[in-house]
Amino acid sequence: xxxxxxxxxxxxxxxxxxxxxxxxxxxxxxxxxxxxxxxxxxxxxxxxxxxxxxxxxxxxxxxxxxxxxxxxxxxxxxxxxxxxxxxxxxxxxxxxxxxxxxxxxxxxxxxxxxxxxxxxxxxxxxxxxxxxxxxxx
Amino acid sequence: xxxxxxxxxxxxxxxxxxxxxxxxxxxxxxxxxxxxxxxxxxxxxxxxxxxxxxxxxxxxxxxxxxxxxxxxxxxxxxxxxxxxxxxxxxxxxxxxxxxxxxxxxxxxxx
Numbered sequence: 295x296x297x298x299x300x301x302x303x304x305x306x307x308x309x310x311x312x313x314x315x316x317x318x319x320x321x322x323x324x325x326x327x328x329x330x331x332x333x334x335x336x337x338x339x340x341x342x343x344x345x346x347x348x349x350x351x352x353x354x355x356x357x358x359x360x361x362x363x364x365x366x367x368x369x370x371x372x373x374x375x376x377x378x379x380x381x382x383x384x385x386x387x388x389x390x391x392x393x394x395x396x397x398x399x400x401x402x403x404x405x406x407x408x409x410x411x412x413x414x415x416x417x418x419x420x421x422x423x424x425x426x427x428x429x430x431x
Numbered sequence: 432x433x434x435x436x437x438x439x440x441x442x443x444x445x446x447x448x449x450x451x452x453x454x455x456x457x458x459x460x461x462x463x464x465x466x467x468x469x470x471x472x473x474x475x476x477x478x479x480x481x482x483x484x485x486x487x488x489x490x491x492x493x494x495x496x497x498x499x500x501x502x503x504x505x506x507x508x509x510x511x512x513x514x515x516x517x518x519x520x521x522x523x524x525x526x527x528x529x530x531x532x533x534x535x536x537x538x539x540x541x
Contacts, residue, residue: 305455309432312451312484330484330515331522337486341454388524392497400487400494400523407522 297360301340303348308337311358318360322367323429332427335408336369338401339380339423347375366410369425377421379414380405432456435463441539443508444470447478452489461492468496473505476538480511490525497528510538 297318301307315333324332340356348354354375361368385406386399406412411426433456436447444467452460467475477493493507500507510532512520520526532538 305453308453308455308486309451312453327515327518331518334484334486334519337453341486341488345454388528392494392528400491403523404487404519 296362297358299358301344301356301358302352303344303354303356304350304352305341305344307344308341311337311340314358315360319367322362324367324427328427331408332367332369335405335425336371338405339371339425342378342401343371343373343375347373347378365429367427367429369427371423371425373421374419375421377416378423379416379421380412380423381414433459435459437463437467440476440535443474443476443539444472445476445478445535447480448482450481451484452482452492453484453486454488457486457488457492460489461495464492464496468505473503475505475507476535477507477509478511478535479509479513479516482512482516485516485519490520490523493525493529508532508538508541510535 299311299314301311312333315336319329319332322329336358343356344350357372359370361370380402383402385403391399405425409425410428413424415422432450433452434449436449438445438447446463446467464475496507508530511534512531517531520531530541532541
């Protein structure tokens, strides 16, 4: 199984992304709550890129590819914007986010808590963020 | 798509959420809460019965008010979240910061 979607860098594209993920995850060995969470994590990464790396420029495109390996799902998110390496960001403390009213930190907490593995690479101007979710048997 | 409905029950201003909250529309949620507070209300209940999805953009709106509400003696409660939506609040630990109830009656009673 392999799915691909090109996402235009505008926040209005996020609902289309969710619809795509819902369809792509239809047959995956995840329960409804896990599918919901995985959808959220992928959206959080894409929303971050759309807003921060691409400043909501609808001409810019993010590519999402979903690969179904033996016991895991791999979501590969590629773009040519300013590199945003999730792994460089410490998971902020929730109380700190509250006091500083730093709305941005919440998405990173969610992605790190939901996904089992996160990989990032930047090569020849293309950034690739790989989110990996293991199937629980 | 997100739509909102305001109503009043007991001493609570109720904000019912319909649909999905994400980065494209969280500002609508923010404005609605601001309006309710500007009207002088001290008790706000967010009814999530028809909330299908909320991303960090929406959760951040709730978070951004917590400290001010505490200082101003404003109560904010949430009720009737679908299990998958509640789970997102729980992952973040937001269920420890905002009281969440199974339904309106439980929210009024506490």
